[in-house]
Amino acid sequence: MEQAAVTDMSGRIRHLLAQGAWQVAEAELSDALAQHPTDPELWPLQADLDLKLGRPDHAILALQQALNLTPQSAVLHSRIGRLLLEQAQPQQALHHFEAARAFAPADPGPTLALIELSLLLGERGQAMLYLREALNLSPDSALAYALLGRALELYGRWPEARDAMRQSLELDPHDESVRSHLIARALMHQDDALALHLSLTEPQQADAPGLYWRGCCHYWQGDLPEAR
Template identity: 25%
Template sequence: MPVIFLVLTFNRGGDYRSEVVLWETTAAHSPDKARVHYELGRAYLQQEKVDPAEKELARVLELDPKNIPARIMLGKINIERENYSSALESYLALIRQNIKTPAVKFNTGLCYLEMGQAGQALPYLEEAVDKQPGSAYGHFILGRAYHQSRRLNDALKQFRTSVQINPDDPKTHYHMGQVFWDLKSYFFADASFQKAYQLDPQYVDALNNLISSSMLFKQYDQAITYLNRLLEINPDDPNARQLLTAAQRLRDRPAPKVPARPEQFH
């Protein structure tokens, strides 16, 4: 699931279970106080209790339809559930209220992107990233939007910026490899896929692309190594078994005989 650009400003630490009990008790005594339901919903989220959190935040909006933090958090919940259309409704409602913070703009663009509407996403993402240029994740998502829009050089620029900020994110290296592949820069694509796999040895998509590049380069021993690793992760993958057989046959195929040059017969 996507990581949300918005970071909730709750840093007090402590025992979240005690906080939930506190706000549950308060809500029982003050059922019509929007702030109480908001704090209870936030406390539930700290414990990753999404369903009760959503219920409390919905109650907040019943009591206070213009409550901005509750609407932002509901959008966050819907993004985590990959319910992008509902999340988008929340963020567009905020924008109509003239709430145009980088987080709101970014998450609006993220929803459009995940719904396959990269063109709609770009203006929101560009504005958000321009205002918060230090976010590796922001550049990563903007790079994905450029890639979907076939603006390959712009995508590459964003992914490079992202890995400069956070060089240890395997997904960014993987997506950068995808752009290189589309640019037919297969050597650089392979290097990016290798980096993604190095950072996350369970990264199946990176492994699949390393198999493809190894076969392209006729590096059959390397392809076999990657295929065996893929089968360790997913022993029931029929495509991997078929490819393994093909790679082994190609590796073991006798080299074609080179015709003798005419001077060899004299």
């Protein structure tokens, strides 16, 4: 009966958050937590509210409260890790992503986060180890191939990096960040044909980024009329 009441309260609070009724949600959540302080379902909602109100530090504390109640939750570890990373606390984030990976070994998400974090920390060898694991878990992950490309770039292995990023685009042709990065790197490596091909490839060829990169390619090739 008590759990049913908590579920009802949680549902109402989620609805209030979705409607942007922050003050009402905050009041109801405060009452709910006063009545059920050990219910792990409520603390993540407090974190959601804190984030909506621009209080990331409070959100981390709320998620920590939930984690104290369910210490083996990979989802909570991942959420805390992501928030810590956004708050420029990579070492603390590392601990939580490693825990998430340990508690959910079949989920590629924590491993992908560890790859990003390893690259951020300049630990390219560790990133490569995580990449092998991520690609075994999710061989069709566009993000994994994009990260593989970044890691290979750090080793100075441009042809392999290029192929990895192209594979990422084949899996997710709408990822403009990967496309833009690959075009920029292709131009830097004087791989003009690849850069021009990418700038002309659907679905980006007619939008602003596509036109921008197409102009860059023509400029680098010395074709100023086309660049204009």
